[in-house]
Amino acid sequence: MPQMAPLLWFNLFTFFSITFMLFFIMNYFLAPYNKIKPTSKTQKTKKLNWKW
Template sequence: MPQMAPMWWSTLFLFFIMCLFLMMIKSYFMIEYTPKTMKNMKKEMKSTNWKW
């Protein structure tokens, strides 16, 4: 008879996988937010006068 993992190991593993998928989905739909920030950063870099 094969040895089986305890129930809480299985639930923790499933919880981890579910959180991982939710983070991936969230980051996929946040793509809309990133180009705006990159444009703002480029404008700020052009407008600053560096004095060393």
């Protein structure tokens, strides 16, 4: 029945959009973040003195 085709495409589109949004929401909240480790103040970086 060709009359049912728009309803089928609408259901597929809603299912796809819901799963797409769910995927991005889960990636946003569950993704392991790369945290920048701050260097401690007790650790001094050695600066090279190029002037003799």
